[in-house]
Amino acid sequence: AAGRFGFAARVCVACDAIMGRDVEEDHERRTPLQAVLLADSFTTRFKPITLEKPKVLLPVCGVPLIDYTLEWLESSGVEAIYVFCCAHSDKVVEHLRQKWGISSEDEDAKDRYGAKIVPIVSTNCMSAGEALRFIYDEGVINSDFILITGDTVTSINLQNVLRAHNARRKSDKSSIMTMVVKKASTRAERKRLGDADLIVQTDPKTKQLINYEKGKTKGVIKLDLPS
Numbered sequence: 299a300a301g302r303f304g305f306a307a308r309v310c311v312a313c314d315a316i317m318g319r320d321v322e323e324d325h326e327r328r329t330p331l332q333a334v335l336l337a338d339s340f341t342t343r344f345k346p347i348t349l350e351k352p353k354v355l356l357p358v359c360g361v362p363l364i365d366y367t368l369e370w371l372e373s374s375g376v377e378a379i380y381v382f383c384c385a386h387s388d389k390v391v392e393h394l395r396q397k398w399g400i401s402s403e404d405e406d407a408k409d410r411y412g413a414k415i416v417p418i419v420s421t422n423c424m425s426a427g428e429a430l431r432f433i434y435d436e437g438v439i440n441s442d443f444i445l446i447t448g449d450t451v452t453s454i455n456l457q458n459v460l461r462a463h464n465a466r467r468k469s470d471k472s473s474i475m476t477m478v479v480k481k482a483s484t485r486a487e488r489k490r491l492g493d494a495d496l497i498v499q500t501d502p503k504t505k506q507l508i509n510y511e512k513g514k515t516k517g518v519i520k521l522d523l524p525s
Contacts, residue, residue: 335367338354338383351389376413382429382433383419
């Protein structure tokens with residue numbers, strides 16, 4: 299099955315094997331549940347607004363986007379959140395201190411709402427891939443983790459996603475990542491969601507990702523379908 303999707307990989311559940319680490323057989327017993335939140339979109343779509351303020355601090359109904367993401371992660375049972383900061387990192391860290399009560403002096407301290415939030419700062423990364431490599435070098439990820447962008451506003455049931463991920467991992471050890479995608483039925487909806495040129499092809503039986511392409515909204519789209 300192939301279709302256009304409004305967004306992809308805004309929420310991912312990944313085994314730490316994707317970070318190059320060995321995988322234990324009993325991965326379900328690992329605690330705490332961790333998340334990597336990317337506080338930089340590595341895009342220029344919101345310029346010139348983002349020249350002065352990072353996208354994750356732009357308000358929706360008076361609330362910065364990153365607060366929606368953090369509140370959803372905490373309400374879903376995530377206990378450790380590593381916030382990767384790049385552009386305007388000082389403003390993001392200051393917001394985390396003021397709103398979430400984190401302390402740079404004590405990395406094991408939990409925020410005022412009960413979770414551990416740790417900012418990770420690097421001003422040299424140019425993409426999400428480079429950010430993940432930097433986080434890997436820091437050695438903070440030691441279990442399956444949630445990968446999410448800091449501008450995600452969602453109410454999906456994360457526990458259902460985790461159960462599906464764990465069940466898939468049991469039957470196929472090579473399944474190291476589960477992506478959450480939302481299908482957009484119209485072009486207007488795709489444009490509103492931000493990825494109007496994204497084509498995702500999946501196996502209708504296994505839901506395995508077969509093809510992922512961007513930038514092909516005009517003309518004929520050719521897809522190689524498995525026999």
